[in-house]
Amino acid sequence: MLVSVMPSTPDHTIDLDLLDLNARQSAAMNRRAMRWLVGMLSLVGVSIVWLAMFLRNIELQELERRNTADAEWLDQSLSFHFRRLESDLAVRALLTQRPAPAQGPALRPGALWQGDGVVTYHGWLPAGPQDAPGAWPAPLREAAAHPNNAEALGTMLDTARGLLRAAYCGPLPGNAGQSSPTLWLAVPLVERGQYVGAYVAAVDAEEALSQAVPPWFLQDHRLGLVAPAEDHFWAPLNLPGAQWKIAVQPLDVQAAGAPRAFFGVALLCLMGMLVALYFLWHDAARRRHTEGKLQTQIALRTAMERSVTLGLRAWDLQGRLLYVNQAFCRMVGWPADALMAGALTGQPGPWTQPDLPGQEGAQPAQELQMDHHDGHRLEVLAHGAPLALGDGTVIGWMGSTLDITERKHMQRLAARQQEKLEASGRLIAVGEVASTLAHELNQPLGALSSFATGLLNHLKEQRITLEEVTPVVERMERLADKAGRVIQRVNAFARRQEMQRQSLDLVPFVARVARGVPLAAGLQVAIDLPASAPEVPADALLLEHALHNVILNASEWAPLGTTVPPQVCVRVVLEPNAVGLQVHDSGPGIPESQRGQIFDAFTSGKTGGMGMGLSICRSIVEAHHGRMEVGASTELGGAQFTLWLPLPT
Structure with a gap:
């Protein structure tokens, strides 16, 4: 519910009656126009995407057809x-068995045989040595020396002998000094139905490609045995026994012109649709301009609806209250008519500040105190923002108020609790120092007392010489020095000063500490x-x-x-x-429900215990960047206690 009071002089005031105008019909027309506009834009976008995909599909099909034709031609x-x-x-195989007559027609070899460097080796291999790789020619034995090559070459020779046709092998890694792969070929020779042998040749794969493929094809394609980084396709070569694929990379791919022309025409038509949509949007913008008188009121109503849980109020440039909402009325306990009549006059608030009308930006949050209707004091957080017309003229202010009384109360309560916690922390620190001193000084002071009593008895009885006194006094001096160092280190630890860390060998250290713990009779360690x-x-x-x-704690619980x-x-x-220092005992153990509290200060399971021992132990381990489990x-x-210490990185 909004309550309004209009000032007597409407100099630059808000026309509140405009908020009650029925703009439903105009808003409905705008919504229909925007739906048509969004629909047309969606249609345009979908059409462009579909045409682009269609063009791409045609180009891919044409490229695939062209690549397939090139691969078949190359094969x-x-x-x-x-x-x-x-x-x-x-x-050549026939000539090795029957030399050609001196006179006769000359045999014209093919392009691969004539090409320089294509056939790197050729020779006759009789049928007998084929089963003995050691009797093969040297180039063939050298190729068979590579891993997995001997089996492939043997299969090639067996295929030529068994099927009595040419057989291939490879491409295989090149021999020493030859970087290009080698393709091996065996052509069998049969006389009177009997296999006589095979003529074997080694073909350089890259040289064969350069010699056999015409230059006009190489102008538009790059051939290789290894796939390039860019787009390419594979052209398989159907040779008996050879697994050979050639990587073909087109160098100059011309896109299909007809689909692109079709896409350009379609895109031109779509641009015409966009122009039509622009004029439609321009017409809607003109209608929105005629409704400009409602924009300020709609903005005010929208702002109030979005912040309905806050106390909202509006005032003019003279500081007179114009609006309050029910949340603000409930906050201060005054009815709306009393607020309009000036019930809060004299109380601090943004509407009483004389410098507000001259300011243009939103005001920073202010913590204020206000009086409730029943007399108790409220603490609020107030925000203010100018209310301006479309031309930038400021005609008033809009403010929101948040009740932070409970929050401030909780902050003060939390501050008091923090003070109590700090006091408890100091008390715990004093307890840690006292307990640690009692633990650490018990042994050296007891030893000092024993040495002093024994020395005094011997002196009274005059049963000790000066030479015997010296080591006793030196031992007492070392014990006194140890007690002093204990006090210094415990004091430094209690003050959280930097520890004196040195490299420590844990094996002799653990053995020395374990043997130095006083044990009860019958206890086994x-x-x-x-x-x-x-x-x-x-x-x-x-x-x-x-x-x-x-x-020590484990030795006290083990007998139970x-x-x-x-x-x-x-x-x-x-x-x-x-690395972990682990201590087991045969005692009753610790229930799982109590394991989370045993490290707390002043928590003890022993009668008369201070509850500081395990708390101090955990503090020491954590000071070493470790953990205690x-x-x-x-x-x-x-029970099982483990002191984990991190290893140096």
Whole structure:
């Protein structure tokens, strides 16, 4: 529902009555015209695409027909030349058995026989040595030396002998010093019904193509034994026993002229249709221009409908409120007539700013405070944008208001919660430092106390010499130095300072830490270590504390299980990108539902425990860019802890 109040002086005001005009009939005509326009444009587009596809199909069919004809001609031409070469070799075979008379008609050989470099080898091979490749002529033996060539050459000779006709083999890789493939040919000789032998020839494939194919064909085509990168087609050559395909690449492909001419005429007709469609669109544009008085009101109504969930209001250049919607009325708790009468006068808002009428762009969002009708304070986010006519004249402003009272309340609540979390974090850090100091300083301080008590007793009894005092005092000095380094490293870790990482050999390190853990009577500890393990960069003191704490924790839980005697197993496991320090125990294990909380601070399953040990261990491992996992031990039946450390890349 929109409520309006018109100002007394309509200087540059909005004609609200225009929003009530019935423009349904004009809109329907425009919709019908646009449907016709879209339909005609679709028809034009489909026609152009269909014609292009039709032309392409005709050109492809013509190209395929031309390629097929060229391939057939090439096959027939080359087959003729090779049959002529077979005849030449048959004559040579006959001359090897019966020399020609001194006088007689001269035999004119074919083009392949006459061409330079085409026939690289020819010779007579009697029937007897054919079954023994070692007795073949040297060029034939050299060709058979290539992988898979001996079988192909033998098949060629067997075919010539068995079928008593010419047989081919190849193309095969060329011999040493010859880069072009070689085509082998065997022509049998039969006398009195008996196979006498075969005349064998080696033909250079590329030279044969250049010699047999006429120049006029090579002007328009490029022939090769290897397919080129551009468009080409294959022309198979039907020779008995030879798998030979020639790659043919047309050099000058002329497109068919008639289909293109037809397409040009059709495209010209379609252009005429586009001109007609342009005039139709121009006529629709003129009708839209006559309805320009409704454009501002339609834009206002559309903007209000799109933001119906916000509080909307409009005001003129003098700051007088013209429109409010029901969402804005519900937001401030005032009825529309009271708002028009000035119920919000004096409260901060964009409509009270004197500089707004002189501004042209949309206003940035402003956080404001307003009073609700019942007295409580509202926090809102207000936006403003100018309301302009078609010629750019600003006649008012349109604004939207979003109630952010609840959001601001939640932000303040979140800030207080963050302060509490930071305080808890500081408390956890203090606990980590205290627990770590207690763990680490217990051993060196206990040893210092034992050494001091023993030294004092010996001094009182005067049963010790100066030479015996020196190593004891040196040992006490080393223990005191270790305690100092423990305090420094724990303090640095608690302050998140950079650790002192050095290359650490894990095999002796794990063995030393595992043997240094105090164990209860009857507890068995198995140390399973590989012969060698990759070194990792680590802070040895902190990592020793973490592993010591995990082994100690396992030794305390192992006796509570059902296995007798209780057992703890420590091993090193290797993965492609990480190395793991694994600790198993025979205790009762950790339920799966509790495994996600055991690393939390102040969480402990032991009576009187602080719940800081595993939390500190995980912090140390994560500081080494590793991770700590917990699961069930399939080996001992209790818990399994794994400290994964990444390997250096």
